[in-house]
Amino acid sequence: xxxxxxxxxxxxxxxxxxxxxxxxxxxxxxxxxxxxxxxxxxxxxxxxxxxxxxxxxxxxxxxxxxxxxxxxxxxxxxxxxxxxxxxxxxxxxxxxxxxxxxxxxxxxxxxxxxxxxxxxxxxxxxxxxxxxxxxxxxxxxxxxxxxxxxxxxxxxxxxxxxxxxxxxxxxxxxxxxxxxxxxxxxxxxxxxxxxxxxxxxxxxxxxxxxxxxxxxxxxxxxxxxxxxxxxxxxxxxxxxxxxxxxxxxxxxxxxxxxxxxxxxxxxxxxxxxxxxxxxx
Amino acid sequence: xxxxxxxxxxxxxxxxxxxxxxxxxxxxxxxxxxxxxxxxxxxxxxxxxxxxxxxxxxxxxxxxxxxxxxxxxxxxxxxxxxxxxxxxxxxxxxxxxxxxxxxxxxxxxxxxxxxxxxxxxxxxxxxxxxxxxxxxxxxxxxxxxxxxxxxxxxxxxxxxxxxxxxxxxxxxxxxxxxxxxxxxxxxxxxxxxxxxxxxxxxxxxxxxxxxxxxxxxxxxxxxxxxxxxxxxxxxxxxxxxxxxxxxxxxxxxxxxxxxxxxxxxxxxxxxxxxxxxxxxxxxxxxxxxxxxxxxxxxxxxxxxxxxx
Numbered sequence: 076x077x078x079x080x081x082x083x084x085x086x087x088x089x090x091x092x093x094x095x096x097x098x099x100x101x102x103x104x105x106x107x108x109x110x111x112x113x114x115x116x117x118x119x120x121x122x123x124x125x126x127x128x129x130x131x132x133x134x135x136x137x138x139x140x141x142x143x144x145x146x147x148x149x150x151x152x153x154x155x156x157x158x159x160x161x162x163x164x165x166x167x168x169x170x171x172x173x174x175x176x177x178x179x180x181x182x183x184x185x186x187x188x189x190x191x192x193x194x195x196x197x198x199x200x201x202x203x204x205x206x207x208x209x210x211x212x213x214x215x216x217x218x219x220x221x222x223x224x225x226x227x228x229x230x231x232x233x234x235x236x237x238x239x240x241x242x243x244x245x246x247x248x249x250x251x252x253x254x255x256x257x258x259x260x261x262x263x264x265x266x267x268x269x270x271x272x273x274x275x276x277x278x279x280x281x282x283x284x285x286x287x288x289x290x291x292x293x294x295x296x297x298x299x300x301x302x303x304x305x306x307x308x309x310x311x312x313x314x315x316x317x318x319x320x321x322x323x324x325x326x327x328x329x330x331x332x333x334x335x336x337x338x339x340x341x342x343x344x345x346x347x348x349x350x351x352x353x354x355x
Numbered sequence: 356x357x358x359x360x361x362x363x364x365x366x367x368x369x370x371x372x373x374x375x376x377x378x379x380x381x382x383x384x385x386x387x388x389x390x391x392x393x394x395x396x397x398x399x400x401x402x403x404x405x406x407x408x409x410x411x412x413x414x415x416x417x418x419x420x421x422x423x424x425x426x427x428x429x430x431x432x433x434x435x436x437x438x439x440x441x442x443x444x445x446x447x448x449x450x451x452x453x454x455x456x457x458x459x460x461x462x463x464x465x466x467x468x469x470x471x472x473x474x475x476x477x478x479x480x481x482x483x484x485x486x487x488x489x490x491x492x493x494x495x496x497x498x499x500x501x502x503x504x505x506x507x508x509x510x511x512x513x514x515x516x517x518x519x520x521x522x523x524x525x526x527x528x529x530x531x532x533x534x535x536x537x538x539x540x541x542x543x544x545x546x547x548x549x550x551x552x553x554x555x556x557x558x559x560x561x562x563x564x565x566x567x568x569x570x571x572x573x574x575x576x577x578x579x580x581x582x583x584x585x586x587x588x589x590x591x592x593x594x595x596x597x598x599x600x601x602x603x604x605x606x607x608x609x610x611x612x613x614x615x616x617x618x619x620x621x622x623x624x625x626x627x628x629x630x631x632x633x634x635x636x637x638x639x640x641x642x643x644x645x646x647x648x649x650x651x652x653x654x655x656x657x658x659x660x661x662x663x
Contacts, residue, residue: 256548276547277579308551310575311633336568336637343430343636 092216092260093250095229096240100127100194103229107192108139114190114225115145120181124154124193126231150186156197164207165198171214178224188223196231199243209289212246217261242285248272255279259286262302268292271330272305275313284316294326304332304354311344321348331355360476364504364512365486366497373399373486374406376508377450380484381413384448390414390439394421394451399486422453425468426618426635429475436479450484455491460529461640461659462496469503470521471618522614529642529653533594533601540593550578550591554602561595562657569637570600570656576630577604577652584608584626586649599657610643610650617641 097103104123111121125132133153136142145151181189199205212228219226228247230240237254244253248260248270257273269292275283292299299321303309309330314337321328330337332354341349367373377393381403384391393403394416407413422428432449439447457465469485476483487500501507502516528534539557542550554574558567574591581589585606594601611617613625617635621628631652635641640655 274548274551276551276575277583278547308548308571308575310572311629334568335565336572339569339637340572340633343633 091225091249092212092219092247093225093227094244094247094253095192095227096232096244096251096253097194097229098232100125100231103192103194104132104135107227107229108136108142110227111151111190111192112141114188115141115150118187119190119223119225120149120184120186120188121145121151122154122177122189122191122193123151124156124191124195126156126194126197129153129155129158149184156194164201164204165211167207167211167214170211171218174215174224174226175218178222182223188225190225192227192229194231195228196234199230199235199239205239205243206289209243209246209286210291212243213261213290213292216246216248220262238282242282242289245282245286246290255282257283257306259283259290261290261292268295268300270302270305271309272303272307274308275306276308276310277312280312280316283313287316287320294321294324297325298327298329299324300329301331303330303337306330306333309333309337309340311340314340314344314346314349318344318346318348358478358480360473360479361482361506362473362476362504363482363484363506363509364500365484365508366489366492366500367486368489370402373488374402377403377484377486378406380448380450381407381411384446384482385411385413387446389446389448390444391448392416392435392450394418394449396452396454399452416451418451419454421451422457424636424639425464425471426632428468429472429618430620430636432472432476436476436481440479444480446480446482448482448484450486452486452488455488456659458491458493458496460531460655462493462499463526463529463642464635464640466496466499466503467522467618469500470516470518471615473503473505473518474615475619519614525645526643527646528603528644528651529640529655531594531601531640531653531655533596533599533655536594536596538592538594540591542591544582544587544589545578545591547575547578547582550604551575553591554593554600557593557595558600558656561598561600566639566656567600570602570654573634573637573641573654573656574602574604576627576634577602577654580611580627580630581606581608581652585610597657599655602654602656603651604654605649605651607649610645610652617643 107123114121136153137146142151178189199208230243232240241253241255244251245255245258246260248258257275257279260270262270317328328349330351338351341351365376381391392414395418400415421431436447453465501514502521504512505515506512540553542553551571551574555571558570581604586608590605592603611625616625616628617631620632634654638654638656639659642653644651
């Protein structure tokens, strides 16, 4: 009864925040190499964050130019997700600050930016980890927007069921969608707090409710502004999710530029905490 | 306080006949201090304004806007009546008339309206007078009017059929001329997203953006309901012509069981009831038909007058 719905990338691939699913770690390395090679070619500092022991991975990468010389001169690094990156649930704000520090260092060292592929599976194994990581995804996405930084959160599909992967994938503006037909992520602060794109229907109701609560956008002056210009469909279920989220925070969700049926739907349902505005 | 909806029809055959019933009905309401509301097109509204004493506090609503669609009319009237009762009204009078353009292919869902309001307004202390001009009202429409109004011309009506019975009677497919053509789409078991994309593509160039998105929303709800609560296979057909599009979403099941489904938002916990209520307010005509193959929801979009 279902057919996959393609959900397109929202931003340019470079300078953005991607999700990848992988089935074995060798395949992840295989996919990461051309991606990070392109970063080196563009003068970026590149990191590969692995769930394996660092040494064997670094040895493998050393044999593949240009990574051998890049690892030697510090343009490239292989890090351990648990030892070097984080252990336990991420602390979302601190993790974003660490990322900002790494970017500043890369720029100070003369690089044009920072590009990271990280196997983040170890950070999302428990519900508490996923809750924290979801908030981190939202905050780091806002940090990345407009900065010379490109990040890939890679997840081992063998360790996460499809629903769990989809709930994480939809928090990225680019990359694998995990079968989820919408994306929910941050935007540069001047553009509002949240970007919704793709299609939100009955299949998306549960993952959307989860993703929104993990991203946890906070109202500014009583409003949570949502850029919905890329939202091709939204039904009453998703609007109710937004209404409930806004009501709990004593705020109003302002949907900017959704499909033309949305305003009528908001009126019909008598939603008091959702307002529809045309795209500016 | 008198509670309950007294639903009366006036079948008139001249302006004089119309005024001879309506004017006393309204004046008595005003004299008793009852909120008195009328909803007519421009011609009848002008007749009434001239015939009523100057300064009569009768509220005139735009009939075309009030009666754009049955579920929206019920929603608007229920909001209005609820507000009047909250403000202290103990009896309310409403008179109104449907535009004769609804007596064609759209009559089925307006007949459902006339039946459903016996229930939908019954919590209010309300007396409604639905006027019909017999010179322009087809006999099959008059038959339904006689079955959906508890009183006609001041007398109890023996042919009145309660909505729980009337609304459950099987209805056939709409006699929409678009059905004479070959469907542009004939999909078997599409996902809601697949059906949305196909109908959006088929409707482009026929409907304006809002009508098209409203139809897409309706199709999405219909396919969701058919897939979740119906019996496979789910079949989606779509016809288009001029500025109109017709979509049929069918399944092999019996369809929703609640007689008020689509007309009221919450109906006895019927699954999918909210989606159908939204559909009723998002299309220019909706028909629920049943035959040997199962249940089909017919949804039309675009200017309804084009087919009358």
